Amino acid sequence: MFRRSTFLLRPLAMATGLASLVFAARTADAAIPPVGPVSSAIIGQGSYGTIKGRVVWEGDVPTPKVLVEEGKASKDPEVCGVKQPILSQELLIDPKTKGIAGALVYLSKPNGTNPEAVKALLSKNPKAVLDQKGCEFFPYIQGIYKDQPLEIKSSDSVNHNIRYTCFTNPSLNQMLGVGGHLEVKFEAERRPIMVLCDIHPWMKAYVAVFDHPFYAVSGKDGSFEIHGVPAGAQNLVVWQEKVGWINPGKAKGAPVTVAAGEAVDAGEFKIEPSQIKNP
Numbered sequence: 001m002f003r004r005s006t007f008l009l010r011p012l013a014m015a016t017g018l019a020s021l022v023f024a025a026r027t028a029d030a031a032i033p034p035v036g037p038v039s040s041a042i043i044g045q046g047s048y049g050t051i052k053g054r055v056v057w058e059g060d061v062p063t064p065k066v067l068v069e070e071g072k073a074s075k076d077p078e079v080c081g082v083k084q085p086i087l088s089q090e091l092l093i094d095p096k097t098k099g100i101a102g103a104l105v106y107l108s109k110p111n112g113t114n115p116e117a118v119k120a121l122l123s124k125n126p127k128a129v130l131d132q133k134g135c136e137f138f139p140y141i142q143g144i145y146k147d148q149p150l151e152i153k154s155s156d157s158v159n160h161n162i163r164y165t166c167f168t169n170p171s172l173n174q175m176l177g178v179g180g181h182l183e184v185k186f187e188a189e190r191r192p193i194m195v196l197c198d199i200h201p202w203m204k205a206y207v208a209v210f211d212h213p214f215y216a217v218s219g220k221d222g223s224f225e226i227h228g229v230p231a232g233a234q235n236l237v238v239w240q241e242k243v244g245w246i247n248p249g250k251a252k253g254a255p256v257t258v259a260a261g262e263a264v265d266a267g268e269f270k271i272e273p274s275q276i277k278n279p
Helices: 018-028 115-124
Strands: 048-057 066-068 104-107 128-133 136-138 141-145 150-153 160-164 172-176 181-184 193-196 204-210 215-217 223-230 232-240 254-258 263-271
Touching: 048 232, 048 254, 104 141, 104 204, 104 223, 115 141, 115 223, 128 141, 128 204, 136 204, 141 215, 172 181, 215 223, 223 232, 232 263, 254 263
Parallel strands: 048 263, 128 150, 141 204
Antiparallel strands: 048 223, 104 215, 104 232, 128 136, 150 181, 160 172, 160 193, 193 204, 232 254
16 A cells, blocks of 8 residues: 655765765766656645655665776777776666665656646756766656757767667667757657667667656655646556566556645565566
8 A cells, every 4th residue: 555645855875885986976977867857846736746655676786887997998088987987877776775766757648737847847947958978978867858858968078979769759870079969859758768879889878758747767765756746546657777667567557546735655666686687
């Protein structure tokens, strides 16, 4: 059963060891966006509520995979991985809380709308941005609304290549020179779009495009919140790159009942080592 409660985010102490390096690097460069597209203070609750929960790891915390050793990039070593190694972001686990960052959480076919939430989202972030720094994409994963153009840019002093394939939208394969940028507009997609750079084959990012504002990305401790959700029956989906759908019901979502003016706790969505694809 889901329980209603007031949500309180607890600050986390910095973990030690190599695993903490992942979170320190990601936090410094804003690799993981905020847990929700807009805050409840902006959109209010009224006849809307909040869904919160957490994505967690079951088992020993694995050592993050090193994609590029510091100073040893096979391509453009003067720019790529100069100050620190480039670590895989496919499975970001906080060693202290075992929370999993970077899980995509959203409603499947929402029952109801919230025009004010859409208005607030577009007012705060008229467009989304995907940057390239040190031969990494930032943020690694993000959700965007279909009316937000996506600016893909490069803060690097080397060339990059942008390539992705979609179900609904046109595919793209384009060079991006030093200081270059391009802007693309998407319709809602059935799955997160994987963005790659063929020049630097370790580079990868995900962009999920929605036709509603009810989505979030889990933070460092695995927690997430979706604000402004229409009261009533909803279906919640939790997706993680190395597992796929974590929630019961898979793509259809797990049932959640939202009460106006309250927060419903969807609980913990757990990932076990045996679920990991291609570890």
